[in-house]
Amino acid sequence: MTDKFPSVLISPASMAKVDRDAALSGLDSYGLMRRAGFAVAAAALRHYPEAVRFVVLCGPGNNGGDGFVAAAALREAGGNVRVFSLGDPGQLRGDAAKAFADFDGAVEPLEAYRQEQGDLVIDALFGAGLSRDLPPSVTDIIDRLAEVDVPVLAVDLPSGLDGATGKPRPKAFQAQHTVTFVARKPGHVLLPGRGLCGEVEVFDIGIPRRIVERHAGIVGINDLAHWAAMLPRLSDASHKFTRGHLTVFSGKASATGAARLSGLAGLKAGAGLVTLASPGSAVLVNVSQTTAIMIRTVDDIDSLQDYLTDKRMGAFVLGPGFGIGEKARAFALALAERRLVLDADGISSFKEAPESLFDAFASGETRLVLTPHEGEFARLFPDLAGDDSLGKVEKARAAATRAHAVLVYKGADTVIAAPDGRALVNANAPPWLATAGSGDVLAGIIGGLLAQGTAAFEAAAAGVWLHAKAATRLGPGLTAEDLASAVQPFQAETDC
């Protein structure tokens, strides 16, 4: 097993192009299928040496072909193999037909399968070619297996899972292991797909790198390969002013904690200076609870304009605890020439007029980062949120393009997308990261990186990763205060 493309995600449609180009370049496509099937058989033997029966469920396409190769290999290895086919295997075409011809055991109809204790089910019904909802003959088996303790090893994808969107159509097998080929697909990392796949193993079946890279596109897994080289580096000449100035807007006296969490996280992420821009009525509360963070009174749009005359004020976080309404809208629009993380109430404030926000940041370099969770996303992009044909990656990409902003579409599978179509799916977040105030910390980290001059997409992607990394270091039971204090700048020596 060699995962040659650990940071890459290839959609099923792009994978079909990879296959086509591999065939055009003279590669033997049946050889690819045989290597895929052998990899499945090897994984079955490695993970389930105690299996009493290897039950291979074969579908009408090449996923089924992989299943027939695996079944033949398992028989040759002395396994007790039973094969069940969806439809008449005599109708198979191309490589799948060859694989069926090379399997010299009995094939029974899918409907005849009855699970038994000791079965390992090898699910080779549908993979990249799933094009519509599963038929009842397959959903029946999924329902039956959900009630018994029979492990499933999925070939390429658990059948029913859409490899592009990560959504079941309308159900999918619950696999313990998924063996996929060449590179992961979005469905392996997006939810709920990630949970349906179990442990994913990627096998190199011999398609040359140049062909894969031609179609790998601009969607990947969020890891350091995508941004580490773009992060700020401290040198002996660094001082607090060269490390940038982050301003976080505080809410009213009864809602100041969120902004302080953002400010502390920004400082921890490496910003040289952090100022809380606070309403006069909240200054005392803020002053009494901060030390390294500076406080400045910014009550209204005039005092904000005054503050902005200092051009060193380059990066801002607006939204955590700020309150929804006209003041948030006016402040965000006044910041249109600067780098801005708009979070929480800042996002919700534009529910009625999202275009005014998008237009303000439309020209020049991308400098707006929007960090919505699902509900906030629906406020700014109701049409995209309601379009069930789109997966989370497509939604985030379309929103980023429309908003001229980097989108951080939050969740356990946060997607970071840029207006130019680049997108990364985050996969290092532990479940205990979902806690009150966690989003405020994330906004602050991204703001801290923006303040240091990191480009918006890389700042957002690195911020999401560092946020999850800090939570992983802390372990379960963390609070947002713990999290903000635990943020560290990226360190290649310890974080890799």
Ligand SMILES: NC(=O)C1=CN([C@@H]2O[C@H](COP(=O)(O)OP(=O)(O)OC[C@H]3O[C@@H](n4cnc5c(N)ncnc54)[C@H](OP(=O)(O)O)[C@@H]3O)[C@@H](O)[C@H]2O)[C@H](O)CC1
């Ligand atoms: N390079 C690689 O990664 C390789 C992967 N391999 C394997 O090939 C499959 C993809 O094979 P493909 O034939 O394109 O697709 P599937 O086997 O997943 O399914 C296609 C057939 O299934 C029919 N279909 C689709 N959805 C349904 C449904 N809901 N109900 C019934 N039938 C369905 C579809 O019919 P159409 O009418 O839509 O044409 C096809 O008949 C990949 O996943 C890997 O496992 C290669 O083996 C090696 C190279």
Ligand SMILES: [K+]
């Ligand atoms: K499958």
